[in-house]
Amino acid sequence: MKYALLGEKLGHSYSRVIHEKYFKIKSDKSSYELIETPKEKLASTVNSLLKGGYSGFNVTIPYKTDVYNMCDELSPEAKKIGSINTVKVLNGKLHGFNTDYYGLKLSLLYNGVSLEGKRVVILGTGGASKAVSALCEDLGCSDIKLVSRSPEPCGKHCIISYSEITGGDVIINTTPVGMYPKQEFSPCSNFFDFKVAVDLIYNPSQTLFLKTACENGLKTVNGLYMLVAQALYSQSIWNNTDADIDAINKIYSEMRGK
Numbered sequence: 001m002k003y004a005l006l007g008e009k010l011g012h013s014y015s016r017v018i019h020e021k022y023f024k025i026k027s028d029k030s031s032y033e034l035i036e037t038p039k040e041k042l043a044s045t046v047n048s049l050l051k052g053g054y055s056g057f058n059v060t061i062p063y064k065t066d067v068y069n070m071c072d073e074l075s076p077e078a079k080k081i082g083s084i085n086t087v088k089v090l091n092g093k094l095h096g097f098n099t100d101y102y103g104l105k106l107s108l109l110y111n112g113v114s115l116e117g118k119r120v121v122i123l124g125t126g127g128a129s130k131a132v133s134a135l136c137e138d139l140g141c142s143d144i145k146l147v148s149r150s151p152e153p154c155g156k157h158c159i160i161s162y163s164e165i166t167g168g169d170v171i172i173n174t175t176p177v178g179m180y181p182k183q184e185f186s187p188c189s190n191f192f193d194f195k196v197a198v199d200l201i202y203n204p205s206q207t208l209f210l211k212t213a214c215e216n217g218l219k220t221v222n223g224l225y226m227l228v229a230q231a232l233y234s235q236s237i238w239n240n241t242d243a244d245i246d247a248i249n250k251i252y253s254e255m256r257g258k
Contacts, residue, residue, distance in 0.1 A: 001030040007060035010034040012180045012203045018231045021251045056088045056238040064127030071096035081134045083127035086234040100131040103230030111221045115139040119168035124175035167192035173199045178207035191216045228252045
C-alpha cells in the first residue's frame with residue numbers, strides 16, 4: 001500500500017519515521033512519503049493522489065480545511081470539527097476523517113490531564129483548534145475560549161485577543177508559533193493561574209511556550225504523543241482495524257528517547 005503526508009512545508013515532519021516504525025512492527029511492506037505542495041497546486045496534487053494508487057494520505061498545515069472541502073464523504077467527527085487530517089481513498093472517492101481529535105484525547109489520558117469541568121483557553125482558530133475545541137466540548141469543559149490575533153465573532157465559542165487572556169485551568173497552543181526552525185518565538189508568555197500547558201508542536205520537544213510554562217510551575221505536555229497516536233489512528237482507518245495502543249506507546253517511547 002502507498003500512503004503520504006500532504007502539506008506546504010514538511011521539513012520538520014516526523015510522520016514518515018512514525019509510519020515506517022509501524023510498518024516494521026507489523027511486517028508491512030507499505031510505503032509512506034512526504035509531499036510538499038504550494039497552495040496553487042493543491043487540487044491537482046490531491047487529484048494525483050486519488051488516481052495514483054494511494055490507499056490514503058494525511059493532511060497537515062495549512063490544508064486541513066481546504067482538503068475537507070474536497071472530500072466526497074466525511075466522518076461524524078470531521079463534520080463536527082470542520083477540518084480533516086486523514087483521507088481514505090475508497091472506490092475512487094475521498095473519505096475524510098480527523099484523527100487529531102483522537103490523538104489529543106489519548107495524549108491527555110496518557111499524561112494524566114483531565115478536562116472535565118476545566119476552563120480551557122485555546123491559542124489559535126485554525127484547523128487544529130477546531131479539533132481541540134470539539135474534544136473539549138465532548139470531555140465536559142466548563143468554559144472554552146479561543147484566542148486570535150484578529151478576534152472576530154465566529155461559531156459558538158468566545159474569541160478573544162491575546163491581551164484579553166485572564167487565566168483558566170488549561171492553556172493549549174494550536175498555532176505553529178515556536179515550531180522548528182523558528183523556535184525562538186512563543187505565542188504567549190503570561191500564564192496567570194493556569195495549571196497545565198499543552199503544545200501541539202512536537203519539534204522542538206520543548207518549545208519556548210512550554211519552557212516558560214514550566215518555569216512558572218505548570219505541568220507541560222508537548223505534541224509528540226498526539227502525533228504518534230493520530231498517525232496510528234490513520235492506519236486503523238486505512239486498514240479497518242482498531243488503533244494499536246501498544247504500538248502507539250512503543251513508538252512514542254522510541255521517538256521520545258531520540
